[in-house]
Amino acid sequence: MRIVRRHLFPILIAALLLAFVSSLFIGRFPSPYWMPPTLLQENELARQLVFNLRLPRILVAVLLGMALAGAGAVMQMIFRNPLVEPGFLGVSQGAGFGAALAIITLSNAPLVVEFFAALFATLGLALSYLLARHFRYGGSILRLVLAGIAVSALFSAGIGILKFVADPLKQLPEITFWLLGGLWSVTWNDVTHIAPIVLPALAIIWLMRWRLNLLSLSDETAFSLGVSVGRERTLLLAVSVIATAAVVAVAGIVGWIGLIVPHIARRITGTDAQYSVPAAMLIGGIFALVCDDLARAWFAAEIPLGILTSLFGALGFAAIMLRPASEAHQ
């Protein structure tokens, strides 16, 4: 599959726009799967539905996919490890713990749950970072990985305890559904909360995309090529994790996008982050949007988004890894 890089980006952008526009008309109203666009002119309810429910949800789905895939691509390169995903520094499990805590002790109102999720996602990150600074084993990268694993395990144990004490009829289903990830509660408020965080973060990652290649080299080599390794790595890690925390707080734990989409992107464009990072963002946006369309339109009841991203992510990943690598290096 020789896709010349020149042609790839117009194709991906067109695909994202197409998915975006058609998603406005996909759903269960007025009948399953498709709403005729002309209905917008005739029906006030259709207008309300499309502009107040579907549009913000579509925007958040795209931001979610772009942020997770972009952050995943950055972290895999910086950690020189293709198995890293953007929530692993205590962010995902921290958010899950915060959400479960809010549901049990306060309320299941989306704003409360999101606030607690964001709070504990940040706390998870801070804890991983502080712990890594005091570890007495390995280099800075390895210490962060180990601290992230420890903090994630800690929060995951906390989630287990909260699930154990939760009311099995009311609270436990809420917690489980949140942990599986989904965008059913998204409103325009969420768009205005996360867009100012996610968009600048994506812009910084996009602008520094070639530089990211240098950060995947050994510290010694990167240093000799003029890179201020510590400073640049911290900046890119920080914007990636903050963008991840913002979308996870709204969407819950949507797995596999941040892990698998960067692999798919590198498979298509080659490793060079100048191409693979923007490709990952675009593919991530398309992928999350299509999965969310299925989540809300496939059955009368909503399917948790995280289940679909895992299902199709894993299948797509296996399919693309079975093909020979692209030779599109020009």
Next chain:
Amino acid sequence: MNAPPILSLADLQFGYVQASPVLRGVSLDVPPGTITAILGPNGVGKTTLLRIILGLLKPHAGKILLDGKSQADYSRWEMSRLIGLVPQSEYIPFDFSVLEFVLLGRAPYLGPLDLPRAQDRARARDALRAMGLEHLRERAAPSLSGGERQLAMVARALAQQPRVLLLDEPTAHLDLSNRDRVLNVLRAQARAGVTIVFTTHDPNLVAAVAGYVVLMRQGALLAAGALDATLTEGNLTATYGIPVRVMRWDGRLFVTS
């Protein structure tokens, strides 16, 4: 050594742990456009010395002047245009193509937000050609053999166009013809005015290419100076701690134990 030195080290002291110093009072002047070899047994502090010249490690005491200016007065970015490094080995975690890998050597000429330009790609291709790697430019760098990878690292340093080129054991993984290729490139670079400093544990490599030689033993300089005067049986025997013979054949020195 008449021209003012491009690299001047004065009484450098360094240790990874306080109790056991790795470098003990190293002083050295390197004139521009010369090839200088740092020769000594394994684990004597040669790589450490290169890292200190590069600025990656800070000496506990001593002074480093680069082109007459203190090393501390250079920004990271300025330094990367002045000094290039070919490390002894390098782990490449992702499937960069060889061309993409060599192109990373252009980073010192690009701002943090810049993308490589056409002239950067041209430089990278020139460097690949100089190292005889043009036919491998689309190959995944991690799939190269040890020797090819070493050539690719030299190519990346050539693309960097530094005024001082540091090489750590540059021919360790190379067969005879590739070793010859690297030595010819080093000679050509020196003729073009680039200062070459390389480490090795192989006295015959020194004899083949270097104009100046620095002999190290246990973190200190045993001797330093022009090749013929320094690569002597007495000095080498003291460096390696075993009897060493130096022979001259066809105008060249050969060293054997």
